[in-house]
Amino acid sequence: MELQPVYIQVLALAIFAIGLLTAISRRNLFFVLMGVELALNAVNLSFIGFAKTLPAEQSVAGQIVPLFSIAVAAAEACVGFAMVIMLFRKKESVDSDNYSNMKG
Amino acid sequence: MLALIYFIILAVIALGAAVCVFLSRHPLYGALSLVTSMVALAGIYGLVGSPFLGVIQIMVYAGAIMMLVTFVIMVLNGARDSKTPMFDKVSLFVLPAVLLLAGVVGFAFVRAPLAFDATALRGSVSLTSETLFNMAQGGPGYFLLFEVLGLLLLSAMVAAVLLAKKRLGTVESENTEESH
Numbered sequence: 001m002e003l004q005p006v007y008i009q010v011l012a013l014a015i016f017a018i019g020l021l022t023a024i025s026r027r028n029l030f031f032v033l034m035g036v037e038l039a040l041n042a043v044n045l046s047f048i049g050f051a052k053t054l055p056a057e058q059s060v061a062g063q064i065v066p067l068f069s070i071a072v073a074a075a076e077a078c079v080g081f082a083m084v085i086m087l088f089r090k091k092e093s094v095d096s097d098n099y100s101n102m103k104g
Numbered sequence: 105m106l107a108l109i110y111f112i113i114l115a116v117i118a119l120g121a122a123v124c125v126f127l128s129r130h131p132l133y134g135a136l137s138l139v140t141s142m143v144a145l146a147g148i149y150g151l152v153g154s155p156f157l158g159v160i161q162i163m164v165y166a167g168a169i170m171m172l173v174t175f176v177i178m179v180l181n182g183a184r185d186s187k188t189p190m191f192d193k194v195s196l197f198v199l200p201a202v203l204l205l206a207g208v209v210g211f212a213f214v215r216a217p218l219a220f221d222a223t224a225l226r227g228s229v230s231l232t233s234e235t236l237f238n239m240a241q242g243g244p245g246y247f248l249l250f251e252v253l254g255l256l257l258l259s260a261m262v263a264a265v266l267l268a269k270k271r272l273g274t275v276e277s278e279n280t281e282e283s284h
Contacts (some may be wrong), residue, residue, distance in 0.1 A: 003107045005218040008152065010210060011115045015141070017206040018122040024202070025195035030131035030177060034138050037169065038122055041145055044161075048154050056223045060235045063154045063227035064246055067236070070164050071253045075260035077169045081176045082264035088180050089270075094131075097192070 008049035016042035029087070029094045033080050040073045110151055118144035129190060131177045135170060142166040154227035 019042060022035030044066040051062025084094070091098050121141035128134045142165045149158035225231060236246045 001105060001108055003111050003220075005220055006213055006216075007108075007111065007115075008148070009213045009218070011118070011148075013206055013210055013213065014119055015122050015145075017202050018119075018126050020205075021198065021202045022126045025191055025198040026126075027190065027192060028131060030173075031125070031134055034125055034131075034134055034173065037138065037165075037173075038125060038141065041142060041165070044157075045145055045148065048149055048152055048157060051154075051227075052152055052220050052224045053218055054224060055221050056225055059221065059224035060227065060231065061244065063157060063232060064236055066157055067160060067232075068249060068253060070160060071257065074164055074169055075256050077172060078257075078260045078264045079267070081172060082267040084176060085180065085268045094180070 005049055005053050009046060012042045012046035012049060015039075015045070027096050029084050029096055032096060033077070033084065036080075037073065037077065040069065040076075044069055107151060111148065114144045114147045114151065117141075118148070132174065135173050135177060138173075139166050139170045142170070153224070156227050156229050156232045159229075 016039050019035045019038030019040075022038060023032050024035075026032060026035065047062055047066045047069070051059045054062060087099060088094060118141045121137045121144065124137035125134045125141065128137060142161060146158040146161040146166065149155070149161060235244060236250060238244060239247055
């Protein structure tokens with residue numbers, strides 16, 4: 001029994017599914033953003049798992065792309081939580097059902 | 105064999121912490137579970153052979169981003185409306201949909217012929233930085249992306265400051281400033 005790339009991919013898939021579930025089904029705005037972070041983490045793990053199945057030069061590219069993905073996640077968290085602060089000032093609530101003004 | 109044992113331990117920690125994020129009621133407990141999950145994932149990065157990304161994961165994700173998250177939760181005192189239910193009726197339909205998606209993709213993963221390449225390079229700090237800042241004529245050109253990333257982070261910072269500050273110059277904000 002050795003470590004197989006499939007195990008890493010299945011772990012990444014499981015964490016991505018939990019992150020997606022958290023982002024869609026929780027009602028608290030904080031948990032929606034934390035679910036997005038969890039899903040981004042799982043994608044980074046998947047990138048690194050696939051990078052190790054590539055030959056020499058290409059495997060380095062697969063280990064640099066997650067670096068950019070982490071930086072974009074940092075920017076996303078920065079703007080996302082600023083929006084949460086703005087919304088919270090307006091309605092004093094973090095329940096996402098209170099922000100359904102544009103519902104048809 | 106030893107790598108597999110370490111992987112299973114770290115995977116169980118990461119998955120359990122992720123489930124804790126999904127099920128915890130207070131946002132602060134969720135954030136701490138998320139930090140645990142990220143540190144376990146950093147361990148997996150180091151185990152698989154990308155120690156540079158593992159360190160970046162701990163520094164940027166578990167350090168900077170989660171610090172921002174806990175800071176915002178504490179500033180807004182997110183426990184204030186803990187009376188709202190965690191889930192609603194829509195969640196009942198989301199759960200089977202996501203499980204079905206995971207099942208289909210997992211089936212594709214298990215059937216795919218994946219194997220570790222023996223010539224895959226270890227993503228150490230020196231190798232990663234050499235590739236990242238390779239400014240040769242025919243090089244990969246990642247340094248351009250790196251510069252663009254600096255611009256992106258700067259604009260995100262400006263956007264966050266503009267969104268989160270109290271409106272200056274309007275009547276309400278002047279009134280609240282007087283009342284302080």
